Amino acid sequence: MPTIAHVAYRYLPLVGGIETYIENLRRVLDQAGYSQTVFQTDTGASADGVVCLPRIPHLPNQVSFSLSLRRNRSLWIDADVMLVHSPEYLLAVRKHPRKIAIMHGATWTAEDSRLRREVRRRVFSWAIRHRFPIAFNDTFVPRSFGLAVGPDQFFRAFQGSFWMIPNCVDCDFFRKQPTPYRDEKGRSVIVCARNFTYSKGADLAVEAFALFRLRHPDTVLWLVGDSFDDHSREAWYKRYLKETVTRLGVGDSVLFLGRQPYDKMPQILSAATLSLVPSRRNEATSLVALESMACSVATVSTAVEGLADLPTLKADTNAEAIASAMAEAFEDAERIGRRQREAVCRTFTLFNWAEAWKKLVASVLA
Template identity: 25%
Template structure:
């Protein structure tokens, strides 16, 4: 049995890719007989230590003085240095922006880090695509300097790295000077029981007043990176040919007001449903309620949402950039289009909504691909191999 301590800023009931990744991996490794501790955040004013199933969870309060991510990093490091979790064989950072968490490591405990997102690449794309003022606003709101610096620090100080996609691996080695033999590529995974084609989406459709109409679904943060504005533009053309089509948007973010304004300006207020952040229990039902999943990100380290959609038996449309290409197989589980191209998104959506057989085939092939490549059981086994390599090298 291996004693593993996960460090993550986000963990359920919080939602997001980092929370889903840590929870899924921790549960799978626990099922394999390993002892698991998770150090994460809480909205409370004091530290909380509890058992969630067989997993020990230490929740640290967020500072009212220091930036939240910084205060969590400092407090988590203190916990590790003071030995609060007890005997630990492996420290695994699943937040890829927590470089200062790594303790002095006097006990030579191997430190693993999962790198989800190429921040340097995100900065470059945004810088080339926006005005100076818009870039400045983005950099401040996103805290991109902090994220990029700490990701680089984490990569250099960790004993072994896990990249969730080929794209992320190439970015890390190129930008941070990381040797390829220090890094393993292990993809994200998804709960194949929680997300599956047998779930009924009728409840969600009734709640929104949708009957037999074709439904397109977007799940993601409403920011520049996810390309939501290009989907809205494409959808404004789709409704001219499919007047009853609906678009469900799940997520929140800095572009929420811009998205709402674009919807109103395009006369789509009766065709688009902004659901905001949704309860995690409802998410599988929302996937079940759609016919087609579309997230046209301008860049993506991987994108767990594509796996959730494919596991739910839904065809996907994404951009042929970054880690998306590790998830969607063009012409088999969905369609890949050029990034930032609303016309191509429109053509892809039109093609699939007009072809029921292809839509169904992509959904079946997507589910099959997830079962073969992206289960937590398989990913956990691959991760254990990384732990073993790290233990032998420290």
């Protein structure tokens, strides 16, 4: 049985799009007959097939993980293929002969530090120059490095060793369905499911909702998500988000639902009239956007980076533009949601995604 080693800073617990991507990929490759192990940093989580590498004190998280990978080379060196879920870890496993780099969007754009932004971008450039097999998640990243690619090349190889494999959604699992979730006051629900980081823009959703609510007072905004416990530099954002709600006087119409189990998300999304994906940067082909549209929920997003590849209703990256798009979608939400589901379930399907991944892994093993 061929063996695969996944390298990811974090896989468990499942708190975001990358973690869900790995979960789906493990399931696909398991069904294809591969034995898999995930190497991640120690988050306190445990599961079969997951190895948590110890943190090295007093070092930045990603540096600590890279050094821990190198120190534990004996655990992964014999794997038939390594799937590296961010190119910055390619250097730590460079001795392995068969590697696939997975680019989960333009992660360098999330960095406030100019130095860290430049380091991440240079690692991406290095991986592309060395022609490593690479699975790109959106067209923005390869185009940022001069590679010509478009949506017509989804789920296939281009320019030799590069593949365009955008995110996907299980359209049987994510679909409009009866739901126990509803607003106790009978208001129409707007949902924004985000990790609480500045890049993901939940504060833009609050500001846009405050403007939208002036014309549509019988509405409520559900914020589904939270900040990362191990990123203290992001703790300020959650405070800022709550301060924004208070400052705008919408505390009675904005509910913080916290993180929700993945298997409950179809029901939560099905309760909504609109879904918001107001990212500022660092966004690939957003899973929550695809999941919302698969549930026939009219979905409004910005057009940054990988979001441009999706059939969302687009808005500029400011509260006024998002509020305007919300008003447009709200008036025709059922039709827009239906058309978005049709578009998503025609292209961004689990079948297309699984077939592309099986072909890519087989080509590296050949």
